[in-house]
Amino acid sequence: MSVEHLPYALPGDDALHAQLEKTWSPAKGPFRWFMQIDHHILGKRFIITAFVWFALGGILAALMRFQLARPENTLLSNDQYNQIFTLHGVTMMFLFAVPVMEAVAIYMIPLMTGTRALAFPRLTAYSYYMFLFGGIMIYVAFFLNMAPDTGWFTYPPLASPEFAPGKRVDVWAQLVNFTEISAIAVALEVIVAVLKQRAPGMSINRLPLYVWSMLVTSFMIVFAMPAVMLASSYLALDRLVGTHLFNPVEGGDPLLWQHLFWFFGHPEVYIIFLPALGMISSIITAFCRRQVFGYTAMVLSQVATGFIGFGLWVHHMFATGLPQSGESFFTAASMMIAIPTGVQIFCWIATIWMGRPVYKPPLVFVLGFFAIFIAGGLSGVMLASVPIDLQVHDTMFVVAHLHYVLIGGAVFPLLGALYYWYPKFTGRLMNDKLGHLSFWLAFIGFNLTFFPLHKLGLIGMPRRVYTYLEDTGWGPLNLMASIGVVILGLGMLAYFVNALVSAKKGAVATADPWNGGTLEWATLSPPAHYNFVHMPVVSGHEPLWHAPEHAPVVTGLSTTAKEVLVTRTFDAEPDHRYVYPAPTPWPFLAAVATGGMFVALLFSPWALVIGLPIASACVIAWFWPSSPQKEGKVPKEDASPGIVRKSEAPA
């Protein structure tokens, strides 16, 4: 394959391409699946695995809707319904929404920042296996009739040992450990890669908005996820070794759980939503053929969302009888967060207005986002007000609101973004006709499913009830919603079929099929394992729109070792080179050890005593340096101790 036509190529690069492909080649041999550390392979695996959980969670949702289609339906029992609504929420929040956003980042961030790989590649592998094992654990538990049944936020005292005997809640607590370890590790990689491994010239004020959104998201993950890990550990301790953290009889407090959970749970919403905003900016820029209007305002809005997102958690707790001053504060904060979101929406409208929009499916999914998300945002502002919240608390109105925000705010942009970046994943394009069809089915199906729930909530239908009486009059609207879910499901099915078939039969894509402006479009479709023959030097927001063939490029990175350029944090000047590790099975084995420990912890606290040394041994083996030959580099014998060269950044 020739790379010399690419915008940042030099004459004679085809030979270099062959050499770099060899150096950066992924693991080979019968055990390669357990050893890969390449961000393309792991990113794709992550995305596919997340969509498998998404499909399962969707099937669970459909089962719930079928059960509710008519009064006193007997498709599901009370107990099955409880497990299913809990597992649906757990799947979508812990196994789909956050992981899939991070998965896309694992694949796309190095391409968009012009570097060879994501930081700490072995940690990516570990995160993937933890995520995979966690999902397998909870679905195995489901088929053993052991799935959690206390709702995705698992409040004590309902989840306390005396009211939830058995192992169901413990499964929930361990799943949180699996997924949050995975999420936090990836967040760290993204932060380090974005701050330290950008193409020269990509100063912090030239970062693509998607990369900005992932940076803010990752910081939010770092500060939000520890709260839920600690909370789930408290819960596990209460259930396993008899602590009393949530037991009011011995001085514990169930409300402490709600504080800890929502201190994570509310930022979580923005952790899911911010990456989607970044995707929208990428799509709008590419399909309106102009830079996003108000770049600085957009970035500041994202950062503001990141901060304000931590000041809202109590609005989930208005019904618990908090002091009124506290309620007022959190009402104000909840309304305030509509401002940065509004700024971004107006900036996008201005961009579309002044651009020349091309209505390809990715942009159509974004337009669908506008309609759905704005409706969800408005019901959010309603819920932020305490009197309304008290009225509709724990009703279908809340279910409608959160699905408008999450499906409209995250799933539609995600589907658009995967459509947009599909050539970078597979080298082919998805089918536009099927793309439009899947959008319209999903859009109509979605509104048919969830709009009636607003009304149902207002007329008093609570959430999480497995059936209702005919006299309530809730039958017709429920039936409408259940028909809607079939159409929504068909839309998703059309999208999946499109994605699967196009991988083999889609039109072959060029490096830059949409005339995009950011660096991912400067590489092959799909990219070579090393991403860029030469790291580009950039001087603007959309480097490919400004004569990239004249831009300088970086040379001098090793072609025989997996060398990556580390740049300075803010101005991205070249600083030093860093050699990446070789493929290894140890992250897999470490994940097996940690995962085994978590599963054993369902049954005995001694699992920690036995499991920790085993897991630590695996991590030490993982860290243990491999031979220099394996890294393709023999260290210099004359590495003179005591002398650290100052970086000689070229002009």
Next chain:
Amino acid sequence: MIQRQVIDVSALPDHAFGSRSIMWWATMGIIAIEATVFAVAIASYFYLQGNEATWPPANTALPGIFWPTVNVAILLASLFPNQQMKKAAEGMEVRKLRVWMAIANLFALAFIVVRVFEYRHLNVSWDSNAYGSITWTLLSLHTVHLVTDFVDTVVLMVLMFTARAARDPRRFVDVAENSFYWYFVVLSWIPIYAVLYWAPRLL
């Protein structure tokens, strides 16, 4: 073909210390995560305190303060060998580094031994009441960090006695950033010590 400008990076160093290195940023990230864990745990401690008329609750003895205070002294003293270790790593002086790593590990070991006595003088069990639960949890959270960093340092020390690692500048960066993490273990102990042992006495 247009002749284009090229930036040759082959003369740049193959490692860097401090905030220039990616290890420093990763360590900072871990510190941010763990500091959040500690902060949330301390917040839970005071939240639970609000439910009790007295703290510790009635019929619960105060935690012994002698051993934890000894540990404050040990940890503060350990800052010196830790700083020397960091300096030796940044100067890539292998011999010095090996000595200081050994000394730093002795301090950590002493701290862990005293920690056992600390546990024995908490004067409450984790399953007596919520006060006992949060006290044990907070102390154990810190112990986990302590032991983790001790194991890390031992592994790095063993590595530094192998010829190959002692020539690889990346290992020196690892050691330097590992000692940076020890500062966090020390500095987080001060507020946790104050909460666990002084809050029940003063508040």
